[in-house]
Amino acid sequence: MPASSLQVAPPTNVVEASKQLAAWTAVDKHVTKDCQVIGIGSGSTVPYVVERIVAQGPEINKDRVFIPTGFQSKELIVDAHLRLGDVDQYPHIDVTIDGADEVDKDLNCIKGGGACHLREKVLAEAADTWIIVADYRKNSEVLGVNWKKGVPVEVAPFAYAKVLHNLRTLGSTDPKLRMAVMKAGPIVSDNGNFIIDAPFGEAEMRDPMTLLTRIKMLTGVVEVGLFCHMAKAVYFGNQDGSVTAKFYDGHAEHYDKPASASDAPAGTGV
Numbered sequence: 001m002p003a004s005s006l007q008v009a010p011p012t013n014v015v016e017a018s019k020q021l022a023a024w025t026a027v028d029k030h031v032t033k034d035c036q037v038i039g040i041g042s043g044s045t046v047p048y049v050v051e052r053i054v055a056q057g058p059e060i061n062k063d064r065v066f067i068p069t070g071f072q073s074k075e076l077i078v079d080a081h082l083r084l085g086d087v088d089q090y091p092h093i094d095v096t097i098d099g100a101d102e103v104d105k106d107l108n109c110i111k112g113g114g115a116c117h118l119r120e121k122v123l124a125e126a127a128d129t130w131i132i133v134a135d136y137r138k139n140s141e142v143l144g145v146n147w148k149k150g151v152p153v154e155v156a157p158f159a160y161a162k163v164l165h166n167l168r169t170l171g172s173t174d175p176k177l178r179m180a181v182m183k184a185g186p187i188v189s190d191n192g193n194f195i196i197d198a199p200f201g202e203a204e205m206r207d208p209m210t211l212l213t214r215i216k217m218l219t220g221v222v223e224v225g226l227f228c229h230m231a232k233a234v235y236f237g238n239q240d241g242s243v244t245a246k247f248y249d250g251h252a253e254h255y256d257k258p259a260s261a262s263d264a265p266a267g268t269g270v
């Protein structure tokens with residue numbers, strides 16, 4: 001296998017720069033040299049994760065296995081010449097790093113903006129450590145404040161109309177089947193299912209665990225894009241170039257100095 005390498009376009013605006021900072025800092029802190037099986041999430045922040053892992057060097061990466069959460073991350077792993085694995089071969093993952101659509105003060109997340117949340121949740125649960133990387137726009141007190149599109153719900157196609165009806169009964173204001181852009185008809189997930197986006201009011205979003213349980217009980221629902229009590233830490237890239245890390249035990253850390261491309265990644269021994 002050729003040595004790992006990856007071309008990621010350098011950030012051209014503050015949002016992209018903050019995604020890169022969050023991703024690089026999280027990799028430096030959590031993808032240590034003893035991590036051999038690594039889950040790679042989906043979305044526009046994750047390429048910076050892979051970029052930073054590749055920067056750890058071929059020696060450290062040659063014996064590692066990388067597990068994707070969907071088509072996009074599989075392509076990233078392949079393009080970077082990293083070793084691709086699957087969760088059926090590696091049901092126990094050392095660390096998974098993923099993005100999020102929104103994160104609340106207790107580190108509960110909305111995920112599924114890219115329709116990958118079923119595999120993302122499997123790789124989150126399979127991991128000893130699940131880490132989120134995101135830009136400052138995702139940092140909220142309560143879910144649903146910034147992410148207005150609703151809770152992504154993956155459904156078996158034949159059950160979608162019944163589940164839409166069920167979601168209205170549960171209090172969703174205007175649940176909608178997610179439609180494709182360059183194709184007539186709905187989006188189809190990597191698992192062959194449909195996605196419903198179900199907005200809920202603040203009262204429901206303040207208790208995401210209860211909402212998750214109610215939606216998940218609906219027959220035809222495959223997975224819900226609410227990830228509750230799962231993240232060990234969330235790294236937010238800030239507008240001023242700093243990074244804020246929030247941890248599951250309630251403490252937070254602030255890093256003023258951005259990681260730089262020429263820095264050797266910390267904690268890897270390389």
Ligand SMILES: O=C(CO)[C@H](O)[C@H](O)COP(=O)(O)O
Nearest residue numbers: 043044045099112113114116
């Ligand atoms: O949950 C996801 C895909 O299903 C993504 O992680 C989420 O949409 C965040 O993406 P981005 O990093 O582009 O903001």
